[in-house]
Amino acid sequence: MSRRTKIAAVLVFLGILHGLAIFAGFLAPYPYAEQHREFPYAPPTRIHFSGLHPYVQDSTRSYPIQFLVHGRLFGVPAPGVIFLLGSDAYGRDLFSRLLYGGRVSLLTGLLAAFLSLGLGLVLGTAAGFYGGWLDQILMRGGELVMALPWLYLLLAVRAFLPLHITTVQAFFLIVVIIGGAGWVRPARLIRGVVLSARERGFVLAARGFGASDAYLIRRHILPLTLGVVLTQATVLIPQYILAEVALSFLGLGVGEPVPSWGNMLAEAQEYHALVAHGWMLAPGLAIIPVLLGYLVLADTFIAPAGRAR
Amino acid sequence: MRYIGRRLLHGLLLLVGVSLLSFLFANLAPGDYFSELRTDPRVSAETVAALRAQSGLDRPLPVRYAAWVASVLRGDFGYSLAYNSPVGPLLWGRVRATLLLTGTATLLAWLIALPLGTWNATARGKWGDSVSKVVLSCLLAIPDLLLAIVFLMLAVESGYFPAGGMVSPGWASLSGPERVGDVAWHLALPVAVLVLGMLPTLVRHVRASMAEAIDSPFALSARAQGIPRQRLLFRHLLPAAANPLISLAGFSLGTLLSASLLIEVVMGWPGLGPLFLEAIMARDFALVLAVVMLSASFLVAGNLLADILLYRMDPRIRMK
Amino acid sequence: MAAEPFLSVRGLGKSFAGRPAIQGVTFSLERGRTLGLVGPSGSGKSTLARCLALFEAPTSGEIWLDGRNLCGLNRRERAAMRAEIQLIFQEPASSLNPRFTAAQIVTEPLLIRRIGTGKTRRQRASELMETVGLSRQALQTPALEFSGGERQRLAIARALALEPKLFILDESFAGLDLSVQAQVANLLLDLQKRRGLTYILISHDLALVWRMAGEIAVMDHGSIVEHAGVADLLARPQHPCTKELLNAAQALSLDGAPA
Numbered sequence: 100m101s102r103r104t105k106i107a108a109v110l111v112f113l114g115i116l117h118g119l120a121i122f123a124g125f126l127a128p129y130p131y132a133e134q135h136r137e138f139p140y141a142p143p144t145r146i147h148f149s150g151l152h153p154y155v156q157d158s159t160r161s162y163p164i165q166f167l168v169h170g171r172l173f174g175v176p177a178p179g180v181i182f183l184l185g186s187d188a189y190g191r192d193l194f195s196r197l198l199y200g201g202r203v204s205l206l207t208g209l210l211a212a213f214l215s216l217g218l219g220l221v222l223g224t225a226a227g228f229y230g231g232w233l234d235q236i237l238m239r240g241g242e243l244v245m246a247l248p249w250l251y252l253l254l255a256v257r258a259f260l261p262l263h264i265t266t267v268q269a270f271f272l273i274v275v276i277i278g279g280a281g282w283v284r285p286a287r288l289i290r291g292v293v294l295s296a297r298e299r300g301f302v303l304a305a306r307g308f309g310a311s312d313a314y315l316i317r318r319h320i321l322p323l324t325l326g327v328v329l330t331q332a333t334v335l336i337p338q339y340i341l342a343e344v345a346l347s348f349l350g351l352g353v354g355e356p357v358p359s360w361g362n363m364l365a366e367a368q369e370y371h372a373l374v375a376h377g378w379m380l381a382p383g384l385a386i387i388p389v390l391l392g393y394l395v396l397a398d399t400f401i402a403p404a405g406r407a408r
Numbered sequence: 409m410r411y412i413g414r415r416l417l418h419g420l421l422l423l424v425g426v427s428l429l430s431f432l433f434a435n436l437a438p439g440d441y442f443s444e445l446r447t448d449p450r451v452s453a454e455t456v457a458a459l460r461a462q463s464g465l466d467r468p469l470p471v472r473y474a475a476w477v478a479s480v481l482r483g484d485f486g487y488s489l490a491y492n493s494p495v496g497p498l499l500w501g502r503v504r505a506t507l508l509l510t511g512t513a514t515l516l517a518w519l520i521a522l523p524l525g526t527w528n529a530t531a532r533g534k535w536g537d538s539v540s541k542v543v544l545s546c547l548l549a550i551p552d553l554l555l556a557i558v559f560l561m562l563a564v565e566s567g568y569f570p571a572g573g574m575v576s577p578g579w580a581s582l583s584g585p586e587r588v589g590d591v592a593w594h595l596a597l598p599v600a601v602l603v604l605g606m607l608p609t610l611v612r613h614v615r616a617s618m619a620e621a622i623d624s625p626f627a628l629s630a631r632a633q634g635i636p637r638q639r640l641l642f643r644h645l646l647p648a649a650a651n652p653l654i655s656l657a658g659f660s661l662g663t664l665l666s667a668s669l670l671i672e673v674v675m676g677w678p679g680l681g682p683l684f685l686e687a688i689m690a691r692d693f694a695l696v697l698a699v700v701m702l703s704a705s706f707l708v709a710g711n712l713l714a715d716i717l718l719y720r721m722d723p724r725i726r727m728k
Numbered sequence: 729m730a731a732e733p734f735l736s737v738r739g740l741g742k743s744f745a746g747r748p749a750i751q752g753v754t755f756s757l758e759r760g761r762t763l764g765l766v767g768p769s770g771s772g773k774s775t776l777a778r779c780l781a782l783f784e785a786p787t788s789g790e791i792w793l794d795g796r797n798l799c800g801l802n803r804r805e806r807a808a809m810r811a812e813i814q815l816i817f818q819e820p821a822s823s824l825n826p827r828f829t830a831a832q833i834v835t836e837p838l839l840i841r842r843i844g845t846g847k848t849r850r851q852r853a854s855e856l857m858e859t860v861g862l863s864r865q866a867l868q869t870p871a872l873e874f875s876g877g878e879r880q881r882l883a884i885a886r887a888l889a890l891e892p893k894l895f896i897l898d899e900s901f902a903g904l905d906l907s908v909q910a911q912v913a914n915l916l917l918d919l920q921k922r923r924g925l926t927y928i929l930i931s932h933d934l935a936l937v938w939r940m941a942g943e944i945a946v947m948d949h950g951s952i953v954e955h956a957g958v959a960d961l962l963a964r965p966q967h968p969c970t971k972e973l974l975n976a977a978q979a980l981s982l983d984g985a986p987a
Contacts, residue, residue, distance in 0.1 A: 239425075242422060243422065243425050243426055243429055246422050246423070246425075246426050246704050246707055246708050247426060247430075247700065247703075247704050247707070248663065248665070248666030248703045248704065248707055249666075250666065250669050250670070251666055251669065251684065251699070251700055251703055252700075254669075254684070254685070254688055255430075255433075255434075255688065255696055255700055256433070258688035258689070258691070258696070259433065259434055259691070259696075262689075299822055299825075300817055300819055300821075300822030300823035300824075301822065301823055301824055301825040301828075303783075303817075303823075304817065304823050304824075304883075304886075305836060305840065307781065307783065307810060307814075307815060308810065308811075308836065308837040308840045308841065308890070309807040309810055309840055309841060310840045314840060319825055322827065341551055341553075344551065344553060345553065345670055348553060348670075349670075349673065349685060351688075364553060364554070364557065367557060368557065368674075370560055370561050370564040370571065371564065373557075373561045373564075374561055374564065374565045380554065380557065380558065383551060383553065383554030383557065383558075384554070386549075386551050386554070387546075387549045387550055387551075387554075388549075390548070390549035390550075390551070391545070391546070391549040394545055394548060394549055395545075
């Protein structure tokens with residue numbers, strides 16, 4: 100498979116996964132907080148077919164699966180339930196929560212990566228282009244940030260901010276914390292690119308024509324940073340998704356009742372229940388294809404940097 | 409020698425900077441240890457203020473920083489309000505436990521990664537390499553958190569491994585070798601999770617470094633001269649690949665204190681991780697600060713060590 | 729001489745960190761002529777070129793172009809003067825952004841100085857391409873798809889965009905095949921005849937200098953040690969440095985042109 104095809108395929112794959120999460124509101128049969136107390140830890144509902152029509156059944160009767168109902172893709176009429184991946188201790192549909200949780204976790208990863216890369220681009224370009232004391236300050240500052248172990252930094256920063264905040268606030272807070280802590284490596288890499296780009300002949304020539312700094316940066320130098328930015332994105336996004344999962348797992352991220360893959364995994368820690376109800380691990384398992392996708396993408400980006408075969 | 413001195417000074421300055429930064433941040437943040445008390449209607453504002461004054465939380469920042477530094481130099485590392493004791497003694501037992509866990513895991517991971525990565529590098533493109541790559545990639549895509557939970561679940565179900573803790577009850581009454589065995593039994597699962605988490609990146613780096621060394625012109629000419637494989641490997645290739653590997657080793661060492669936070673919390677290993685989490689929830693500044701500084705020191709020391717080793721080993725750096 | 733010479737350099741000096749790269753450089757050049765600048769490596773040729781092209785500010789001396797003093801200008805005036813003097817670099821590969829199309833490259837000076845509209849600039853791009861002998865079809869081709877000689881033509885086209893009067897060719901032919909060198913040299917000579925351009929040609933290649941220049945200045949250790957018409961210099965070299973250069977050239981020359 101050629102490199103381009105591979106990249107396209109992976110992007111489509113990732114796009115589908117992210118799309119599933121984004122359209123959680125439509126694809127999920129239940130809102131994330133809806134409880135069915137009469138069905139705690141229910142196993143995945145079995146789907147039967149009568150001809151082409153799918154239906155589910157409980158002890159008394161069967162319920163046809165309806166499509167495009169209540170603004171959602173599918174559902175079954177009450178009191179039937181359709182738990183594609185089973186339910187949790189409160190009888191909440193795991194499949195729905197998985198989708199909604201994915202929205203939180205994946206979106207955090209994307210937004211935080213965007214923040215880190217944006218910061219890194221601005222700071223790295225400034226440091227590389229202007230040099231001098233600006234460069235020194237940024238590099239020393241970066242060293243300070245890098246001297247702190249990453250997860251410890253995140254936890255400490257999160258914890259020293261108010262603990263009792265709304266979920267929306269929590270979401271943006273962790274995006275800012277995760278993204279804000281990670282600007283250093285992108286900034287350094289971009290700085291390197293800018294440093295060498297600054298001396299290229301065509302930059303000097305344009306300067307000779309009277310080009311302003313802004314023009315040089317915009318037209319000649321920034322396009323050269325694209326490669327670094329993309330590769331860093333494929334590395335940072337999965338890292339940040341895991342960071343959100345860790346934070347929420349420990350109770351310092353997004354909390355009840357809004358699901359995130361992290362806090363859902365925290366619920367899975369009822370080990371005696373877990374043994375019998377393996378589907379509680381779904382949020383953890385869902386992370387795997389996402390990480391794989393980004394992994395393959397990262398490898399494909401880096402690959403042509405010549406490996407002797 | 410001057411280079412080493414300069415690097416040491418640099419590291420020290422870095423740590424001072426980190427301490428300042430952390431201290432500043434911790435104290436500028438809204439809320440402190442007594443904030444929770446304030447929300448309790450039974451406790452009056454005056455009591456809280458008095459408690460604050462008693463713990464010295466109302467003194468100006470520079471004074472508190474100086475007091476803290478003095479405490480660090482004494483070995484106390486500040487005073488924990490939650491535990492009502494100097495932080496120092498609280499740390500050491502936990503640090504030992506964490507180092508035991510990560511040390512064992514890191515050692516094991518390197519012991520596996522070095523031969524595996526080298527083998528892959530020498531047999532690039534063959535089935536062993538491909539299988540390795542696929543398996544390790546899948547491993548890399550599995551979050552540590554998930555592995556930890558799954559392993560614990562299996563432990564609980566099968567009973568073959570303990571479901572947490574470092575020692576079994578009644579450990580004190582065991583004999584020496586039995587004690588070691590008990591700890592090892594408790595270590596097994598957490599170490600397994602850590603090793604599985606570290607392996608993919610490690611093997612990848614070892615493979616890349618060895619591959620580069622193998623492909624280099626001097627290695628090709630050495631092979632052309634007919635130098636036998638063993639000698640080639642140990643006396644020529646390994647030293648050449650050492651450069652990036654030493655940096656990696658420094659990084660491994662540096663993360664000894666911080667790599668296992670999540671796993672310790674999930675699997676109930678009594679290390680720094682759970683302590684840190686508690687301190688955070690309780691807003692116990694001194695404890696949080698101490699743990700952050702300690703792990704930052706390890707990071708800085710690890711990189712420093714790598715720098716110094718590289719300096720000694722690679723004449724090219726000395727030329728600069 | 730009845731009027732002031734077109735280009736007049738007096739006592740030009742440039743030091744870097746206290747060490748002089750060029751000092752006391754004095755010469756003049758008439759419009760439409762070509763001055764060849766030769767000398768061993770490190771003699772200050774490139775520094776002189778950069779000073780003349782206003783890339784560096786000289787530490788002493790004056791440059792007069794067309795009756796105007798180039799030193800002591802403020803930024804705006806200097807920027808305006810830069811349009812009159814164009815420097816063609818040695819490496820055509822690096823002086824052009826490989827991702828830019830030919831059209832973007834040759835009109836970049838116009839864009840930077842906000843001259844004209846998109847439409848007029850496109851027209852100008854076509855004209856410039858034609859002037860240097862490149863096909864209009866190639867306007868949308870990215871620079872990296874051009875050969876070395878073609879890229880040098882692009883650089884020249886770009887330099888022509890602002891209608892300069894003085895070209896400084898700093899080793900612009902190095903790295904080009906001999907036949908390509910000949911083509912580019914012919915192009916430059918043609919442009920000179922048609923537009924009355926003045927050239928300062930810096931080169932190691934004495935054969936090239938002999939072909940293109942009307943007069944030669946020899947530099948050594950930062951100053952001009954000899955300056956004469958081409959024929960005179962080759963027939964009766966005065967300075968030991970000049971003699972050395974000629975001897976070395978003869979020893980290596982294939983066609984024995986500078987005899």
